[in-house]
Every structure is written in C-alpha cells, then in structure tokens.
Amino acid sequence: MKASQGYAGLVEEGVWSNNQMLVGLLGLCPLLATTTSATNGLGMGLATTVVVVCSNATVSLVRNLVRPEIRIPVFVLVIASFVTLVELIMQAFFYEMYLVLGLFISLIVVNCMIIGRAEAFASKNSVDRALVDGLAVGLGATLVLTSLGALRELVGQGTIFNQADLLLGEAGKHLTLYLSDDYQGALIAILPPGAFIGLGMMIALKNVIDKLAKRLSGLRRARPVPSTTQPTQPATG
C-alpha cells in the first residue's frame, strides 16, 4: 500500500492516522517542554516543520549517493545543519520569539520524529513524495503542539494565543482570546505534569474519534468488512 500511496494518502497519514506525536509518540521532549502556550507551540511546530521538510527533501535527494553504513551520521549532519540555520534565522528575524523558544530550538536535532522520517520514508522515496510527507508530518506536529499549547494555556492561564504578536507581528494581537479577568488559572496545566495529562487526553480523544468513525462506516455498509487496521509504528525515543 505504501508505495502506491498518493499525496492525499500521505497527508492523511502524516496529519492523522500516523501522526508522529499522537500515534508514534515521537519528539516528546519539545512537545512537553515548549507547549506552555499556544504561541510557543505554534512557533515550535513551525520550526519543526521547516526542519523536517528540508531534511526530508535533502535526504531524499541524496538517497542513492549515501551508502547504508553512513546514512545515520549523514542524516544527523543534515538535520543538525538545518536546525542551526533555523536557529540563526529565528534569532535574526524573530528575536522575541527566540528569547522564549531559544533553548528548545536546538533540541529539534534530537527530535527522533525527524530522523525517523528521514530513515523510514525520505531515504526510500522520491523528492516530491518526501516533501509532501515532510509537510504533512510537520503539519500534524504543529497541530498537536498548538492544540496542546492552547489547552494548557487556557486551563493554566485563562488565555489562548497570548503574546501571539511575538510570532505573527501586530496582526497576532487580534488572535488573543481572554477568558474572564478573574480566572485564577490552574497551575498544574502549565507545569510539566500538565503536559503529560494534556497529551494523554489528546491521544484518548483521537482514539475515540477513530473508533466512532470506524463504527459509523461499519454501520453504513450492509456487511462490515473485516477490519484492516494498519500497524502503527512502535513507540521509540
């Protein structure tokens, strides 16, 4: 199935059915550390997307050049270079955002989601497919990071997209959503346990939606077809 998959299938897999964060549980370190607000999550998600798209494209371009024995060091080199580039560019053009996320940007290097895509997909597929896969996976990660950030920010602080102008300029100010002024905030959501609890709830929600969708499609057909659940990637890293 994998080889014949069209772009739409790639996108569906990257964003939903094989979402690297909700299904693969990869890249938990940035996920848990940076999602204290929706803005931070979005910034981290975008930075991760840029890196995964660039590294996927590069790895796919050189896939016939690189011998299997040295592929992992090469992937690491490629990823590290792109991460450093992103860090420099962020420092030059989004300095305020860099002050918030700076520490975690370098952690993208060790985000196993990115090397996972390089190894499992980009090194075996053509450039265009690797690009689409990178975009889809990045989008999936950004969605998870942003929603988890929004969730934690809302519960912990009573706002969503507070200080979005750091990332999006003046226009970002309109994005900010405030709950009532006297909301005290539940500290636990901002602290690290809040990240685990929030992520757990998001994974549960995804599974519930999947199950409902399956039941619906089962009802629609007269006879339910034998289930063809695709194997998910083992959780590593």
Next chain:
Amino acid sequence: MKTKTILLAGSVLGAFAVGGVTVVAVTHEAVTDRIADNQYQAMQRKLTAILPAGASDNDPLRDHIEVEAKDLLGSDATQVYRVRHGQDPVAVVLEPVVPDGYAGPIRLLVSVMHDGTLGGVRVLSHHETPGLGDKIEELKSDWVYGFKGKSLNDPPLEQWGVKRDGGAFDQFTGATITPRSVVNAVKNTLIYVQEQGERLFEQAAETPQQIAGGQD
C-alpha cells in the same frame, strides 16, 4: 576492495560535513550583525523602561564598565551602565544576580538614580516556578514595579524585606523565597552603589567590543 568502500563512504560523509558547515557559516556571517543589533535593541528597550524619559544624552550600553563585588552583586563580573546628561551623572544601571532564588540564580536589571532612588527593577532571566515565583516577571504581575522610587531610606534599611519578615514589600501567595531574595538583592545593589558613589562614573568605559547586550 574493502578499503576502497570505506574510503568512499568516508569521503561522502566528509563532503556532507564540509557542506553543512559551509552553509551554516555563510548564514551565520550573513545574519550576525542583525542578531547583534537585535540584542542591542532589546537591551536598550529594557534600559529605557527603567529610566526617566529624556534624562540622558549618552548611550549607556556603550558607556559601561565591569565591576567585581560578589558579596553584594552576586557574580564575579557585573555590568554597570552609566547614564549621563552632558557631564552630569544621571543614573547607573546594574545587572546583579540573585544567587539564592528558589530555582537557581535570577538575573536582574536595576537602575539607581544619582540621588539613590530606584529608577526601576526588571528580571532578565530566572527559573522560578511558573504561576508562583514567576510573578517577579513584568508580564505576570505588577510586583516588580513596586521598587520604583524606593531607596535605602524609604523604606528604612531594616524594612527592606518581605512582609512576612516584617519588611515593607509584598510576598506572593505560595512563594516567599523568590521575592525575599529579590528584595535582598535589590537592597544590596543600592548599598553597593551608595558605597561606590562617584567612582562608578569616573572609571574609563570598556572597549565597545565587550558590550554584553543582554545575552543569557
């Protein structure tokens, strides 16, 4: 044959290393001025916020010295920015470190006017607990504004502490250690500036390359 394979693999790997380093180096060269400029401007905004508007006509970030007073200022080398108007001293801005924060050192920016009152206090970096100790941040609460205009005589020296210790400054619900140590560090900074007096203004400025620019 085996050797050839190894050499080939090695040179491919080497080529990637060289390529990666080149791209990074070129980008670094291209944006390094912009980054320095960002740091400079960010620091300048912080200074302006804790100094009276239009009080100075020099560039304090370029008129700075490095002093050593670990007992009072908390670190081996503390930046001191001098604010002047013409020949007259207006204020000094220091970067003391609070050594005994709840979760590691807290870096402050403290401006002391020439008459010994505080122009303002800001937190440059800290690791305090979110939701509790982080109320020392300007973005989280107004607490840090309370220092403005205070001096060693107002409140009197023995009242430079949080209310729990019989002092004049508020603590936060659930966090006493953080405000206590910040208040103490600000007091020490005032003592240091008072001790040094005019000496802080008389030293020759450090060379411009050493501008700290507020990096962490």
